[in-house]
Amino acid sequence: MEYEAVIGLEVHAQLLTESKIFCGCSTQFGNEPNTQVCPVCLGMPGVLPVLNQKAVEYTIKTGLAMNCRIAPYSRFARKNYFYPDLPKGYQISQYELPLCEDGYLEIVIDGEKRKIRIKRIHLEEDAGKNIHDTSGYSFVDFNRTGVPLMEIVSEPDIKSPKEAALYMKKLRTILRYLGVCDGNMEQGSLRCDANVSVKPVGSEEFGVKTEIKNINSFRFVERALEYEIKRQIRVLSEGGKIIQETRLWDSQAGITQSMRSKEEAHDYRYFPEPDLVPVVVSEEWINEIKKTMPELPDQKIERFIKDYALPEYDADILTAEKELAEWFEEAVKESRKPKEVSNWIMVELLRLLNEEGKEIRDCNVKPSQLAELIELVSKGTINRNTAKDVFEEMYKTGKNASEIVKEKGLVQISDENVIIEAIREVIAKNTKEVERYRAGEEKLIGFFVGQVMKLTKGKANPKIVNELVVKLLKEE
Amino acid sequence: MGLNSLTLIKLRQLIDRGEVRPHEILIDVFKRIQEVEEKVRAYISLATDKAYEMAKDSEEYIFSGKRSFVTGIPIAIKDNICTKNIFTTCASKILYNFRPPYESTVTSRLLKDRYILVGKTNMDEFAMGSSTENSGFHITKNPWNLECVPGGSSGGSAAAVAADECIAALGSDTGGSIRQPASFCGVVGLKPTYGMVSRFGLVAFASSLDQIGPITKCVADSAILMNVIAGHDPMDSTSVPLDKIDFTESLGRDVKGFRIGIPKEYFIEGMDKDVEERVREAIVQLESLGCIPVEISLPHTEYAVATYYIVATSEASSNLARYDGVKYGLRVEGKDLLDMYMKTRSRGFGAEVKRRIMLGTYSLSAGYYDAYYKKALQVRNLIRKDFESAFKEVDFIVTPTSPSPAFKIGEKVEDPLQMYLSDIFTISVNLAGLPAISIPCGFSLKGLPIGFQIIGKPFDEKGILQLAYAYEQSTPWHKMKPMI
Numbered sequence: 030m031e032y033e034a035v036i037g038l039e040v041h042a043q044l045l046t047e048s049k050i051f052c053g054c055s056t057q058f059g060n061e062p063n064t065q066v067c068p069v070c071l072g073m074p075g076v077l078p079v080l081n082q083k084a085v086e087y088t089i090k091t092g093l094a095m096n097c098r099i100a101p102y103s104r105f106a107r108k109n110y111f112y113p114d115l116p117k118g119y120q121i122s123q124y125e126l127p128l129c130e131d132g133y134l135e136i137v138i139d140g141e142k143r144k145i146r147i148k149r150i151h152l153e154e155d156a157g158k159n160i161h162d163t164s165g166y167s168f169v170d171f172n173r174t175g176v177p178l179m180e181i182v183s184e185p186d187i188k189s190p191k192e193a194a195l196y197m198k199k200l201r202t203i204l205r206y207l208g209v210c211d212g213n214m215e216q217g218s219l220r221c222d223a224n225v226s227v228k229p230v231g232s233e234e235f236g237v238k239t240e241i242k243n244i245n246s247f248r249f250v251e252r253a254l255e256y257e258i259k260r261q262i263r264v265l266s267e268g269g270k271i272i273q274e275t276r277l278w279d280s281q282a283g284i285t286q287s288m289r290s291k292e293e294a295h296d297y298r299y300f301p302e303p304d305l306v307p308v309v310v311s312e313e314w315i316n317e318i319k320k321t322m323p324e325l326p327d328q329k330i331e332r333f334i335k336d337y338a339l340p341e342y343d344a345d346i347l348t349a350e351k352e353l354a355e356w357f358e359e360a361v362k363e364s365r366k367p368k369e370v371s372n373w374i375m376v377e378l379l380r381l382l383n384e385e386g387k388e389i390r391d392c393n394v395k396p397s398q399l400a401e402l403i404e405l406v407s408k409g410t411i412n413r414n415t416a417k418d419v420f421e422e423m424y425k426t427g428k429n430a431s432e433i434v435k436e437k438g439l440v441q442i443s444d445e446n447v448i449i450e451a452i453r454e455v456i457a458k459n460t461k462e463v464e465r466y467r468a469g470e471e472k473l474i475g476f477f478v479g480q481v482m483k484l485t486k487g488k489a490n491p492k493i494v495n496e497l498v499v500k501l502l503k504e505e
Numbered sequence: 506m507g508l509n510s511l512t513l514i515k516l517r518q519l520i521d522r523g524e525v526r527p528h529e530i531l532i533d534v535f536k537r538i539q540e541v542e543e544k545v546r547a548y549i550s551l552a553t554d555k556a557y558e559m560a561k562d563s564e565e566y567i568f569s570g571k572r573s574f575v576t577g578i579p580i581a582i583k584d585n586i587c588t589k590n591i592f593t594t595c596a597s598k599i600l601y602n603f604r605p606p607y608e609s610t611v612t613s614r615l616l617k618d619r620y621i622l623v624g625k626t627n628m629d630e631f632a633m634g635s636s637t638e639n640s641g642f643h644i645t646k647n648p649w650n651l652e653c654v655p656g657g658s659s660g661g662s663a664a665a666v667a668a669d670e671c672i673a674a675l676g677s678d679t680g681g682s683i684r685q686p687a688s689f690c691g692v693v694g695l696k697p698t699y700g701m702v703s704r705f706g707l708v709a710f711a712s713s714l715d716q717i718g719p720i721t722k723c724v725a726d727s728a729i730l731m732n733v734i735a736g737h738d739p740m741d742s743t744s745v746p747l748d749k750i751d752f753t754e755s756l757g758r759d760v761k762g763f764r765i766g767i768p769k770e771y772f773i774e775g776m777d778k779d780v781e782e783r784v785r786e787a788i789v790q791l792e793s794l795g796c797i798p799v800e801i802s803l804p805h806t807e808y809a810v811a812t813y814y815i816v817a818t819s820e821a822s823s824n825l826a827r828y829d830g831v832k833y834g835l836r837v838e839g840k841d842l843l844d845m846y847m848k849t850r851s852r853g854f855g856a857e858v859k860r861r862i863m864l865g866t867y868s869l870s871a872g873y874y875d876a877y878y879k880k881a882l883q884v885r886n887l888i889r890k891d892f893e894s895a896f897k898e899v900d901f902i903v904t905p906t907s908p909s910p911a912f913k914i915g916e917k918v919e920d921p922l923q924m925y926l927s928d929i930f931t932i933s934v935n936l937a938g939l940p941a942i943s944i945p946c947g948f949s950l951k952g953l954p955i956g957f958q959i960i961g962k963p964f965d966e967k968g969i970l971q972l973a974y975a976y977e978q979s980t981p982w983h984k985m986k987p988m989i
Contacts, residue, residue, distance in 0.1 A: 075586075075707055077740060077742065296870055
């Protein structure tokens with residue numbers, strides 16, 4: 030039997046607020062354990078939470094970007110369970126009335142647009158971190174406790190691991206465009222749990238699902254799902270049954286393993302958080318937030334195609350990061366050759382950045398410097414091949430193109446007399462080839478051009494060389 | 506009789522006139538404590554050294570020409586209100602060693618005024634109880650009869666005030682925990698409107714019901730304490746932003762023409778004869794002051810206790826989850842995490858606390874939530890609406906504070922339900938979030954104090970203080986002192 034997968038993702042995104050969701054402690058990552066704590070986030074007896082408005086604003090922003098309905102009235106709820114990293118014995122989350130509902134996000138798969146519906150986006154607090162060492166004791170770091178967390182829950186609209194990865198990428202891009210989350214999966218500021226089931230192709234009825242936790246890297250979204258789908262299909266085709274359970278992704282072994290069954294699932298005993306008043310979001314507030322919304326990836330792609338006459342492929346890549354798109358636009362502003370700029374970025378710049386695992390903000394080359402390089406090529410000061418070397422040098426040193434060209438004497442030779450001289454030298458040295466050419470072996474023209482370029486250390490204007498080689502070979 | 510037996514308002518005058526110095530008052534307070542505390546046992550911990558330091562501070566403050574409502578006044582604080590670096594145990598073994606690293610908002614405000622902290626008073630563990638017998642440490646006795654309970658859960662605060670072991674006290678009230686012990690001990694206790702006083706630093710029992718309030722020797726003292734502790738606090742999202750109120754302003758104003766609602770559901774067959782008579786007499790007295798009694802109905806009263814014990818225990822089951830042995834308080838080592846949790850909580854909590862955690866956990870459980878918790882919230886709304894419609898006809902509602910005077914120590918310990926019923930007249934007020942005061946209105950034949958309750962509209966503390974003051978000034982009850 031042929032099976033198809035049904036996937037829904039629950040994504041947790043840490044918000045980039047300066048302070049925690051219910052107290053004034055810093056949210057900075059990577060500091061000494063328990064240095065960013067106070068009685069409130071430590072859950073001391075008698076303390077009360079005070080909601081960080083910025084966290085609400087960021088969630089609304091995200092909701093708007095994902096086409097959600099923003100609830101005029103929402104509330105927090107307590108999710109009760111015992112764990113040492115949860116100082117109050119409950120997590121303040123949202124349950125019945127989340128901030129955002131019923132949205133969608135568009136992905137492009139195999140050239141086709143697909144809408145993945147968003148069920149809800151709610152706001153909650155992060156837990157701390159347990160640290161186990163060899164002493165036999167466990168320790169708790171509460172620095173992360175109370176960092177605002179947004180949970181984005183999709184409908185089970187995702188059909189393949191590839192789609193899931195595309196969805197995650199799109200989500201991450203949007204969050205980063207909005208500036209609400211840095212999207213770093215390795216540091217845990219973006220986390221993903223997946224609900225997955227399989228069913229016979231075309232069947233209306235969903236199969237029993239499992240929940241996969243601990244997918245802590247972008248690469249693993251696809252791999253974990255591929256594994257789990259294969260596992261479920263194997264179980265079913267062997268006549269077995271899928272058990273509703275939570276499974277843990279083990280990235281080292283590349284498998285998912287059972288963590289707890291449905292029977293062992295927690296009863297979280299949700300109830301409305303009495304220490305917080307309901308969140309009331311006015312139409313005016315939403316409008317104010319709308320005014321601060323940046324241009325989103327989809328809008329940007331559309332504009333790049335329209336305004337810069339770029340192919341969709343280029344627009345897609347250039348808009349994957351907001352900073353990259355901005356870099357591109359700045360370079361275009363100076364050089365007025367969008368396709369040329371795009372080529373340079375896609376072929377050279379991104380290659381160099383990827384080689385070093387760097388991002389555009391770490392780049393030594395300024396957009397205006399690329400514009401200058403493009404200008405040097407189009408004026409014929411250097412040829413395209415030389416320009417590539419110059420660009421690498423620019424990337425390494427941050428120097429201007431003209432400076433490098435001057436220092437290394439790379440100016441293109443367009444002086445016909447100099448070129449003619451070089452061609453004559455080549456002809457004189459290669460009499461056999463000249464004879465063969467004259468006997469009709471015309472493809473040898475490439476050989477002569479190559480020899481001339483070699484002689485001029487690649488600086489000769491290839492176009493002129495071509496014309497003159499033909500002319501001179503015929504002349505003599 | 507020493508300075509310790511005087512009221513706050515009287516001492517304020519004496520201090521402000523330069524006739525008395527705070528440390529003189531404090532000496533008398535501690536003298537009294539030495540005399541009677543062994544019998545009453547109102548305190549869990551005394552802040553003796555700290556208190557003398559604070560007395561000195563207050564005198565310096567006064568010498569520098571400043572003074573405020575409670576400057577130099579020795580006050581007792583219930584042991585579930587956090588005082589920085591001073592043991593705050595909630596009368597629970599699980600917090601036997603807990604010293605908060607922060608100050609509650611109410612005590613911060615008292616500190617700003619340079620009050621003097623006498624000590625932390627005994628209570629039912631985590632404020633769960635009506636007799637202070639559920640304290641994890643010791644039992645507090647009623648100063649009027651040492652064989653009787655002082656009421657609860659703020660029994661220590663009420664007993665300390667009644668026994669003149671302090672000038673005034675703060676308590677907390679979740680279902681009657683200020684008013685019922687005030688009535689048992691013959692003192693005044695005010696539960697403010699929910700949101701009037703910040704809960705920041707009050708160790709939570711039931712967050713949607715808890716309020717801090719004064720327990721004092723007279724109505725004016727409660728008004729003065731309210732001037733200090735009431736008001737919006739950005740640290741408590743449920744505290745209501747209101748302009749500064751002078752609660753003493755209405756004291757002494759005429760109460761003629763006030764319509765007083767008498768709910769028929771609160772005068773029931775089988776209630777204590779002494780209580781009924783004293784409260785009826787109080788109503789007659791109010792009438793003689795020009796008030797107009799009107800019979801009203803609060804039809805959902807009979808569901809109040811059941812509703813309360815679902816809402817309060819549900820919230821408590823969650824609020825008390827943080828006492829897990831991981832971060833502070835008691836930890837009993839175990840063979841693994843779960844074992845440590847279970848041993849710590851088994852040994853740390855007393856029987857009543859465990860009972861309520863279990864009740865609350867049950868009410869919130871999957872499959873029961875709708876039948877219990879959700880239903881309770883709906884009934885709570887009906888109870889609130891009862892009061893709303895009653896207050897369309899009347900200005901105040903007058904009821905007994907408790908169905909009986911103080912009962913014997915041990916009498917109801919074995920019967921939790923009987924114990925729960927002793928809050929039957931006070932619980933609805935918390936469910937509806939209203940302000941209410943209990944003031945003395947005489948004695949039972951056996952010589953135990955009886956109190957009656959005035960319930961007001963939301964945020965009409967000034968109104969109930971005005972009416973209570975008028976009644977108090979026309980009767981001798983507040984001047985009576987127990988012989989210990």
